Amino acid sequence: MMDVDVRADGRTLNQLRPLTCSRNLLNRAHGSARWSQGDTAVLAAVFGPKAGTKKGENPEKASIEVIWKPKTGQIGRREKEYEMILRQTLQSICLLTVHPNTTTSIIVQVIGDDGALLSCAINASCVALVDAGIPLKHLAVAICCGLTVGGHVILDPTVLEEQKLKSVLHLVFPNPPLSIHHKTQSLMKDVPIEHGIITSVTRGVMSVPDYEHCLDRGRIACTKISEFVRRNLQSSAREGLAKAT
Amino acid sequence: MTSTEGYKPEPGLAAEIEVEAYRRLFPLQYYERHLAESVRPDSRALGRARDTTIALGPVTSADGSALVKIGDTTVLAAIKLEVMTPSIDSPDVGSVAVDFQMPPICSPVVRPGRPAEVAPVIAKQLSDVIMSSGMINLKELSLISGKAAWMAYLDIYCLNADGSLFDAALLSATAAFSHLQIPLVSLNDDGKLITVSEELKDKAAVEPVNKENRKLTIAVAPFSLTCIVHGKYILADPTSEEESVMDTHVTVVLDSKERLVSLYKAGGAVLLHISVVKDCIMLAKQRMEELSEILRESLSAMEVD
Numbered sequence: 001m002m003d004v005d006v007r008a009d010g011r012t013l014n015q016l017r018p019l020t021c022s023r024n025l026l027n028r029a030h031g032s033a034r035w036s037q038g039d040t041a042v043l044a045a046v047f048g049p050k051a052g053t054k055k056g057e058n059p060e061k062a063s064i065e066v067i068w069k070p071k072t073g074q075i076g077r078r079e080k081e082y083e084m085i086l087r088q089t090l091q092s093i094c095l096l097t098v099h100p101n102t103t104t105s106i107i108v109q110v111i112g113d114d115g116a117l118l119s120c121a122i123n124a125s126c127v128a129l130v131d132a133g134i135p136l137k138h139l140a141v142a143i144c145c146g147l148t149v150g151g152h153v154i155l156d157p158t159v160l161e162e163q164k165l166k167s168v169l170h171l172v173f174p175n176p177p178l179s180i181h182h183k184t185q186s187l188m189k190d191v192p193i194e195h196g197i198i199t200s201v202t203r204g205v206m207s208v209p210d211y212e213h214c215l216d217r218g219r220i221a222c223t224k225i226s227e228f229v230r231r232n233l234q235s236s237a238r239e240g241l242a243k244a245t
Numbered sequence: 246m247t248s249t250e251g252y253k254p255e256p257g258l259a260a261e262i263e264v265e266a267y268r269r270l271f272p273l274q275y276y277e278r279h280l281a282e283s284v285r286p287d288s289r290a291l292g293r294a295r296d297t298t299i300a301l302g303p304v305t306s307a308d309g310s311a312l313v314k315i316g317d318t319t320v321l322a323a324i325k326l327e328v329m330t331p332s333i334d335s336p337d338v339g340s341v342a343v344d345f346q347m348p349p350i351c352s353p354v355v356r357p358g359r360p361a362e363v364a365p366v367i368a369k370q371l372s373d374v375i376m377s378s379g380m381i382n383l384k385e386l387s388l389i390s391g392k393a394a395w396m397a398y399l400d401i402y403c404l405n406a407d408g409s410l411f412d413a414a415l416l417s418a419t420a421a422f423s424h425l426q427i428p429l430v431s432l433n434d435d436g437k438l439i440t441v442s443e444e445l446k447d448k449a450a451v452e453p454v455n456k457e458n459r460k461l462t463i464a465v466a467p468f469s470l471t472c473i474v475h476g477k478y479i480l481a482d483p484t485s486e487e488e489s490v491m492d493t494h495v496t497v498v499l500d501s502k503e504r505l506v507s508l509y510k511a512g513g514a515v516l517l518h519i520s521v522v523k524d525c526i527m528l529a530k531q532r533m534e535e536l537s538e539i540l541r542e543s544l545s546a547m548e549v550d
Contacts, residue, residue, distance in 0.1 A: 056354065077369040084366050088512030167377075174515050196515035197522070204377045205504050208526055212519065 008160065016156045016221060021123075021232045023131045029107075031132025035124035037156055039114035044124040046132035048104030061096040062104060066125070069109045082118055089122055089142075089172055089199045095135040104134060115158040116144035118170045118201065123225070130233060139175035139229060140198055141222045144168065145214045147206050153217045167204025169211075171218040174198055175226040194223065272490045280478045287316075287484065292528050294470070294482035297536065299416070299543040301424040309425030313417040316484065317407035322399065322417035324425050328388065328438050329396040339386020339394040343372035345401045345414060352406040352485070364403075367411055370509070371401070374498055375418060378467040378506045385461050388430065388454055393438050395427065408484040411496055412469045416536060419466045423544055427459045467506045468536045469498040470529040474514065474521055481528050495522070497529035501537055 006012065017038030026032040029045035036042070053063040066087040068079045075083075090106065106125050110117065119142035126140050146157040146165040154161065162168055176194045197215070206214075268275045268286075279286055289295070295316030304310035307323035314320075331338060345368035347361040355361045375381065386395040399421065401414050429441040431454055438454070473480040474493040488494065493513030498506040508522070516522060 077365045080362075080365045081369045084362070085511045090512070092512035092514070193515065193517070195519075196517040197510065198515055199512060200508050200510045202505070202508050203373050205379065205500065205506050208503075208505055208523075211505050211508060215519070 007154065009158065013152055013154045014217065014221065016224070017158075019225065019228055021127055021229070023127060023232075023236055029128075029132075031128050031130070031134070033124050033127035033131055034111070035120055035127060036112070037116055037120050038158065039112050040116055040120045041111040042117070042121045042124040043109040043111055044121070044128035045107045045109075046104060046125075046128045046134065047107070048132070049099040049102035049134070050105070051102060053101055053103050057103075059101045062094065062099045062102045063096075064091045064094060065103055065105045066090070067105060067107045068121075069107065071110045071113060082121065085118065085170075085199065085201060086121060086125060089140060090125060090129065092198055093126070093136050093138060093140045093174070094129070095137055098135045104129075104132075113159065115160075115162050116156050116170075118142070119144040119156075119172075122170075122172055122199075123229070127229065127233070138177045138193065139226070140172050141175050141225045141229065142170060142172045142199070143218045143221050143225065144170050145218045147204070147210055147214065151210070153210075153214050155217065155221050165204065167202060167206045167210075169203075169214050169218070170199070170201040171197065171215065171222075172199035173219055173222045175222075175229065194226070195219065272486075276475075276487070276490055280475065280480075285480065285487075291478055292481045292531075294532055294535070295484075297416070297539055299420050299539055301420060301543055301547050308428060309421045309423075311417050311420035311424055313413050313420060315409055315413045315416070315482065317405055318403075318409055318413045319405040320401060320403050320410070320413040320417045322401045322414070322421040324421050325398045325400070326425075326427065327396045327398065328393050328430065331387070331391065331394040333391075336391035337387045337394075338383040339396060340383065341372070341375065341381065341386075341397045341399060343368055343375060343399045343401070343418070345371060345403070347403045347406065351403045355406075363410070367414060368401075370411060370507070371414055371418060374415060374467055374469070374507055375399075378465060378498075378500050380419065380463055380466055380500075381422060381461060382464070388438065397425075406485060408486075408488050409471045409482050412471050412482065415467060415469045415498070416540075419463070419468070420540055420543070422461055423463055423466075423540065424547070425461055427461075429459070430454050465500040465502055465504075466537065466540070467498050467500045468529075468533040469496060469507075470525075470532040471496045472525045472528060474516065474525070479521065479524055479528065481532065495525045497525050499526070499529050499533045501533065503530060503533070 020036045023033045025034055026045050029047055031046040034043045053059050057063040064087050066083045068075055068083045070079055108121050122142035144156055146154045147167045149166050174193050174196055298314045300312040302310055303312045304323045308326045310323040312321050345364050347355050347364040349355045349357045388394055401417055430438045431441050433439050472495045473483045473487055473491045475491045496509040500506050
C-alpha cells in the first residue's frame with residue numbers, strides 16, 4: 001500500500017516538487033525569469049520586439065523565435081523539437097498583431113535537468129515574456145504527467161521516474177485572465193478557459209481513457225501552478241511600485 | 246460560390262480569375278466559405294482523407310523500401326541493414342536509426358543550402374513513435390548474442406510536401422519495415438560475418454547464420470492522422486495550403502489495437518472542449534482501419550507476385 005502511494009523522493013502521486021520563480025535577473029535582457037521545479041531549473045531571457053521579421057515569416061504579425069541552449073554540448077534533435085514546441089506554444093498566447101513586423105527572441109538556458117524539462121522551460125519563458133512586457137492574451141501553464149506501468153498517474157516526474165514510466169505527457173493549459181469587465185466573463189460562455197488545451201505532447205503508448213485521466217489530473221495541478229504564478233507576478237509588481245514611489 | 250457577397254461572376258475565364266484572386270487575397274475567408282458548405286476546395290468532405298497508395302519495394306538496392314502517396318504528398322522510405330556489435334548493456338538487441346530528409350525539390354518553402362526546420366523535428370517524432378509503439382521487436386534484429394546484431398538505417402525522403410508529412414512518413418516507415426527482407430549472412434573462416442549472395446546460397450560450403458526469421462513480425466503498427474481544428478470544423482488530412490491558412494493542428498497516432506501512441510498539438514487555438522479531441526481520435530481510428538487495409542492489400546499483392 002505504501003509503495004504504491006509514495007514515490008522514491010517521498011512525494012505522493014499528485015505532489016509537485018517545490019516551485020521557485022524569480023524575475024528580472026539579467027540587466028541586458030528586456031525580460032528574464034528563472035523557474036525551477038526541484039532540481040530542474042531553466043533561465044529564460046527575452047529580447048525584443050526587434051524590428052523586422054525573418055524571411056518567410058508573415059510581416060503583418062509579430063514573429064517569435066526560440067533559441068534553446070542545453071546545459072552542455074551541442075543542440076540535437078530533441079532540443080530542435082523543444083524549440084519548435086516552445087515557439088508554437090508561445091506564439092499562440094502572444095497578441096501577434098500588436099507589434100507587426102517585429103521579432104521577439106526567447107533564449108532558454110537549461111541550468112539543471114531532473115525531469116519535466118519542457119514544462120519547466122514553458123513556464124520560465126512565459127514568465128519572462130510577462131517580465132519583458134510582451135502583450136499576451138493569457139498566460140500558459142505547463143505540467144508534466146507520467147503514467148506508471150501499474151496505471152497510476154504521477155505529476156512532475158524526475159529523470160529517474162521518467163525512465164521507468166510507460167508514458168510521459170507534457171500538457172499546457174491557459175491561465176484564466178482576471179477581468180473587471182463582465183463582458184469578457186460572459187464571453188467565456190459555459191466552459192471556463194482554463195479547461196482548454198494549448199499544447200499536448202505525449203510519448204509512450206496509453207489508452208484513450210488514460211489520456212483523459214492525465215488531462216484531468218494535469219488540469220487540477222495547473223490551477224495550483226497558476227495561483228503560484230499569479231501570486232509571484234503580483235508581489236513583484238507591488239515591489240516595483242514601491243520602488244518607483 | 247467563392248466570389249464576394251452580392252456579386253455574380255460571369256461564367257468563363259473572368260470568373261476563374263476572380264475566384265483565384267479571392268483565394269490568394271483572402272485565403273481564410275475563401276476556406277471559411279467552403280467550410281460553411283461542408284466541403285473543401287479539392288471537393289473532399291471535411292473528415293475525408295486524400296487517396297492513399299503504397300508501392301512496396303521501389304528501391305531494389307535497399308533491404309526494404311516503400312513509396313507512399315497521400316494525395317500529392319509523396320514520401321519514399323528505404324531501410325538498409327548493416328551488421329554491428331551490440332553494446333554490452335544490451336547484447337541481444339539490434340537498433341534502428343531514423344532519418345527524415347526534406348530536399349529543396351519537395352516544397353517551395355525549402356531553399357537550397359538551408360535545411361528545412363521541420364525535418365529534424367519530424368525525424369525525432371518518427372523515431373519516438375516507432376520505438377515507443379513496440380512495432381519492431383529489436384530482439385529480432387539480433388544475430389549472435391553479444392557478437393553481432395543488425396543496425397537498421399531507416400531513411401525517409403520527402404519528394405513532394407503537400408501537407409500531413411508526418412502521416413505519410415510514418416506510413417512509409419511502417420510499410421518499409423513490413424517489406425523488409427533480412428539478408429542471409431554466414432560466418433567466414435576468420436569468424437567474420439559476410440552476406441551470402443544469391444548464387445552462393447545453394448552451395449554447401451556456406452552455412453547461413455539466419456536461415457529462419459528473415460521477416461520482421463510487425464505485431465502492432467502505428468498509424469497517424471493529422472487534423473486541423475478551425476472553430477467548430479475539423480479537417481482531416483490537410484494539404485499544405487490548408488496547413489498554412491489555419492494553424493491549429495492535432496496529430497493523433499493510434500496503433501492497430503486502438504491504443505494512443507501519441508497526441509501531438511503544439512500551440513494554436515485553445516481547445517475548450519474535450520469532445521474536439523475525442524472527435525480527432527475517432528477520425529484517426531477510422532483512418533487507422535483504412536490505412537491498415539491498404540497496407541494489407543499491398544502486402545498480399547506483393548506476395549502474389
